[in-house]
Amino acid sequence: MEAREGGINVTTKLIEKAMAFAIEAHEGQMRKQSTVPYIVHPLSVGMILQKYQCHERTIAAGILHDVLEDTEVTHTQLIHHFGHEVASLVEEASEQDKSLPWKIRKEQTIQGIKHLSKEAAVIVCADKLHNLSSIYEDYKQIGDQVWNRFNRGKEQQSWYYQSLIIQLFQRDIPIKLLLKLDQRAQRVFGQNPMLPRRQIDAYFRFPYGIDGEQRRAWEKDLKKQEQLKVFNRMETLYRMQDPQVRDVLVLLEQHGIQWQNNSDGPFLIASLCVAIKEHYQMNDLEMVRHVFRNL
Structure with missing residues (x-):
C-alpha cells in the first residue's frame, strides 16, 4: 500500500x-x-x-x-x-x-x-x-x-x-x-435512498425562508413547485408556532447545536426542518444528519 x-x-x-x-x-x-x-x-x-x-x-x-x-x-x-x-x-x-x-x-x-x-x-x-x-x-x-x-x-x-x-x-x-x-x-x-443530496441542500440556502419577490418568481417556475410547497409549509409551521418545531429544536440541541438567544432564527430553521422531514417522509436522525451537513 x-x-x-x-x-x-x-x-x-x-x-x-x-x-x-x-x-x-x-x-x-x-x-x-x-x-x-x-x-x-x-x-x-x-x-x-x-x-x-x-x-x-x-x-x-x-x-x-x-x-x-x-x-x-x-x-x-x-x-x-x-x-x-x-x-x-x-x-x-x-x-x-x-x-x-x-x-x-x-x-x-x-x-x-x-x-x-x-x-x-x-x-x-x-x-x-x-x-x-x-x-x-x-x-x-x-x-x-x-x-x-x-x-x-x-x-x-x-x-x-x-x-x-x-x-x-x-x-x-x-x-x-x-x-x-x-x-x-x-x-x-434513507427513506428516499436515491434522493440527491443537492436537492435537500438547496433548501438550506434559504434557512430563514424566501421573500415575496423570490416567491413570485418561483410561482411561475414549474421546476420550483416542490421547493415552494416545502417553504409554504415552513411558513405555516412558524406562524402557528407548531409544537413539532419545538421538538425539533430540542432534538437539534441534544445533538450539539447551540442557538443564539433571543432570535427567531432557530425557530425558522427548525420549521424548515419539520417541513423537509414531512415532505420527504424522513425519520428524525435522517433529518438531523442533513442539517449537520449544511451547517
Missing part, C-alpha cells in the same frame, strides 16, 4: 509491517456470515485512509484498528511492534468493553466521538464507510436478508450509524470523506 506525502506516492515500511501483522492476526477470520476473509475489511479501511492522504501512522492504525477487539493481540504488543502513537490510535478506535450490551456499547461509541483525537475520528469514519459500502453492495444482492448477519436489525443499525455520522460532522474530518460516508448512509438508511 502507498501513502501520499507532498503528492508523491511512497510505500512505507510502517504500513507494510501493519499489513503483515494484521494478516497474521486475522488469519482464519471471516466477515459476518460471509465467505469473505475478514482481512479485506481492515485493508480496505487502510486504502480509504490512503486515498484521503492521511499520515502513514493513521493508515497503519486503520489497518490494525480491529486487532484489539477481535484477536488475541494486546495493547502491549502493539506498542512493542508499532510504538505508542499507533497503539494509542488503535485503542481509541476500538470499543472499550465488548462484554456490555449492544445498545450501551454503541451509545458509548457515539458519545465518545467528541473525545477522540482527530486521527482516531478519521479512522472511525473510514471504518464506518467501508462497513456501509459492504452492506450496500450486499443489500443489492440479497435485500433485507443482509440484516440477519448483525446483532441488531435495520432500525437499530440506522440509529447507530446516523447518530455516529451526526457526531462526526462536528469533528475536523476531511469533508470529502465525511460526505462519502453521509452518501452511503442515505443509500442504506
Whole structure:
C-alpha cells in the first residue's frame, strides 16, 4: 500500500509491517456470515485512509484498528511492534468493553466521538464507510436478508450509524470523506435512498425562508413547485408556532447545536426542518444528519 506525502506516492515500511501483522492476526477470520476473509475489511479501511492522504501512522492504525477487539493481540504488543502513537490510535478506535450490551456499547461509541483525537475520528469514519459500502453492495444482492448477519436489525443499525455520522460532522474530518460516508448512509438508511443530496441542500440556502419577490418568481417556475410547497409549509409551521418545531429544536440541541438567544432564527430553521422531514417522509436522525451537513 502507498501513502501520499507532498503528492508523491511512497510505500512505507510502517504500513507494510501493519499489513503483515494484521494478516497474521486475522488469519482464519471471516466477515459476518460471509465467505469473505475478514482481512479485506481492515485493508480496505487502510486504502480509504490512503486515498484521503492521511499520515502513514493513521493508515497503519486503520489497518490494525480491529486487532484489539477481535484477536488475541494486546495493547502491549502493539506498542512493542508499532510504538505508542499507533497503539494509542488503535485503542481509541476500538470499543472499550465488548462484554456490555449492544445498545450501551454503541451509545458509548457515539458519545465518545467528541473525545477522540482527530486521527482516531478519521479512522472511525473510514471504518464506518467501508462497513456501509459492504452492506450496500450486499443489500443489492440479497435485500433485507443482509440484516440477519448483525446483532441488531435495520432500525437499530440506522440509529447507530446516523447518530455516529451526526457526531462526526462536528469533528475536523476531511469533508470529502465525511460526505462519502453521509452518501452511503442515505443509500442504506434513507427513506428516499436515491434522493440527491443537492436537492435537500438547496433548501438550506434559504434557512430563514424566501421573500415575496423570490416567491413570485418561483410561482411561475414549474421546476420550483416542490421547493415552494416545502417553504409554504415552513411558513405555516412558524406562524402557528407548531409544537413539532419545538421538538425539533430540542432534538437539534441534544445533538450539539447551540442557538443564539433571543432570535427567531432557530425557530425558522427548525420549521424548515419539520417541513423537509414531512415532505420527504424522513425519520428524525435522517433529518438531523442533513442539517449537520449544511451547517
